[in-house]
Amino acid sequence: MKVPAYTYNLDDFEISAWNRNFTSRIGDGTGDPEEEYLSVLNLIANCKPNAKYLDIGCGEGRVIDIVKHNIGNLVGLEPDLERYQTCYKAHDDGDRIRIINSTSLEYKNAHPEDRFDIIAVSMVLQHVPTGICDQILRDVRELLMLGGVAIIATTQQTVERLTFTSNPTRQNVEDFDRYAADTANQQWGLPVRMFSKASFFRAIEQAGLHVVHWGQFSYVRPGKLTWVAGQIGVSPEAIQDVGTSQYAVVKRDRP
Numbered sequence: 001m002k003v004p005a006y007t008y009n010l011d012d013f014e015i016s017a018w019n020r021n022f023t024s025r026i027g028d029g030t031g032d033p034e035e036e037y038l039s040v041l042n043l044i045a046n047c048k049p050n051a052k053y054l055d056i057g058c059g060e061g062r063v064i065d066i067v068k069h070n071i072g073n074l075v076g077l078e079p080d081l082e083r084y085q086t087c088y089k090a091h092d093d094g095d096r097i098r099i100i101n102s103t104s105l106e107y108k109n110a111h112p113e114d115r116f117d118i119i120a121v122s123m124v125l126q127h128v129p130t131g132i133c134d135q136i137l138r139d140v141r142e143l144l145m146l147g148g149v150a151i152i153a154t155t156q157q158t159v160e161r162l163t164f165t166s167n168p169t170r171q172n173v174e175d176f177d178r179y180a181a182d183t184a185n186q187q188w189g190l191p192v193r194m195f196s197k198a199s200f201f202r203a204i205e206q207a208g209l210h211v212v213h214w215g216q217f218s219y220v221r222p223g224k225l226t227w228v229a230g231q232i233g234v235s236p237e238a239i240q241d242v243g244t245s246q247y248a249v250v251k252r253d254r255p
Contacts, residue, residue: 006079006103007183008059008127010165010190021228022218022244033218037122037153037247038066040215044118044151044249045070051117054143056104056136057124061087068097071118079103104139116143119150123245125203126155126193129177133193137207141252149212149249152204156216156246157194158238165189168231194232200246209250216243 024031032038041063045051050072055063058076060083068074068091076091076099078084084101092099100107107114119140125133140150162176163169167188171179180191195203197214204211220228225236232239 005081005183007186008080008083008190009183009186019218021221021224023221024217025219034245036215036217037151037245038063040213040247040249041120041122041151042066042070044149048117048149052115052145054116054119056119056121056140058087058099059083059122061091061099063120063122064091064097067118067120072096074098075100075107075114075116077102077104077107104136104143108139108143114143115145115148117145117148119144119148121150121152123153123155125152126195127180127190129180129191130173130193131177132180133203134207137203137209140250141208144252146252146254149251150209151247151249153245153247154200155192155194156200156243157196157232158234158242160196160199161194161232163192163194165192168233195246197246200248204248204250208253210253211248211250213249214246216246218243218245220244 019033022033024033024035045067049070053067053071053074055074055076058064058078061076064074064076074097076087078087078099078101081101084099088099091097121136121140125136144150162171162173164179165188176191179186201211220239225240229236229239
């Protein structure tokens with residue numbers, strides 16, 4: 001099965017600008033909004049020395065930078081050609097670290113015997129069609145060693161909604177999936193599926209995985225609460241204590 005070419009329609013400058021609206025809520029609230037998630041990711045890598053590690057949707061390699069000194073072998077998969085090339089030049093050593101222009105499904109079909117101790121899926125699931133999201137989670141289960149762990153990070157809102165980065169109008173599933181699948185024509189920026197905690201758990205469990213730890217991160221800064229709440233149509237009070245992102249550490253169910 002050949003997966004259509006994928007293009008990631010957002011640059012890192014836009015991501016950095018958007019992230020300035022959020023905080024870790026540690027200390028004075030000026031920390032990295034992803035601090036809790038990245039700390040758990042680093043902890044897992046340190047607790048499994050010499051592990052075989054898979055990064056699905058590795059982008060330009062920001063997570064690889066965090067874990068590469070603590071693992072045995074690493075495979076990074078990135079379907080966007082430009083981001084793959086950047087990551088490959090920065091990290092691929094032809095031996096311990098391999099960066100491949102591939103989706104998880106393509107990799108799994110090409111390497112049916114491969115299994116990994118640790119799998120990371122960092123802020124990927126929300127930008128793909130809902131069926132592809134389900135496929136990625138099934139791939140995680142099939143590529144994960146029994147006894148291995150995966151850490152999956154994505155968006156969070158109190159109620160799931162489907163939208164686009166430059167068009168906050170709520171979309172139905174059919175329109176969202178059609179737009180997300182056509183990455184060559186995404187005039188409203190990236191598709192963004194805002195998971196609720198319940199819908200995130202449901203997608204994980206339907207793939208044959210179970211959650212062993214859950215957390216949330218990336219809280220809206222107090223000065224931005226009214227603006228962000230207006231963008232998504234809720235009250236500031238509804239989101240002030242809810243992270244805009246969430247993560248789950250998961251294991252596969254036994255056969």
